[in-house]
Amino acid sequence: MSKECEAIHVLARNLERHYFPFAESHIPSNGIYILFEKGERGHGGERIVRIGTHTGEDQLRSRLKQHFLNENKDRSIFRKNIGRSLLKQSSDPFLEFWELDLTTRKAKDKYSHLIDFEYQKSIESRVSQYIQSNFSFCAFEVNDKAKRLEIESKIISTVSCCKECGPSRSWLGCSSPKQKIAGSGLWLVNELYKTPFDASGIEGFSEFIKG
């Protein structure tokens, strides 16, 4: 798997890189994004730490804003996971409340009285700061939804199955309470270790990316 994983790293590193605050006009409306994180290295360069996409039509840019900007952990599993690791790293008991999903009216009614919203806001702000200053990404266009999900899954599987790249000892994800994150070296819990690209698959993917 390592050859295919290396090929994905090289392809991704050759694409235009976006740093916060990013120029939305340079990001496709539909596609896949690949995140890199400061200090994380693999295959002779920066290491891929997350792969993601979107389901709704034309939602790639807004998905990225949900991760980098919108201070609501319940709208971004990526934000939720960064927060989990920051809280766990400092043995902060607020982790228990950070876990609660307050999206529905019912959940809000049930839990709101338990939560220190001022404190929660300060954690959201730490999460934004961490994400904005440590992550960069590339993105490429995939207009068909089924194809997006298929390519996303294959990249995730290829990178997670690779034995040649992994987290540094100081990687924030090593503090994650989610074993799948600490174990895979990726800010992901789904689509790990499924069906990776084979040699011909990676060739097709490479041609697809280069257009």
Ligand SMILES: [Zn+2]
């Ligand atoms: Zn690898």
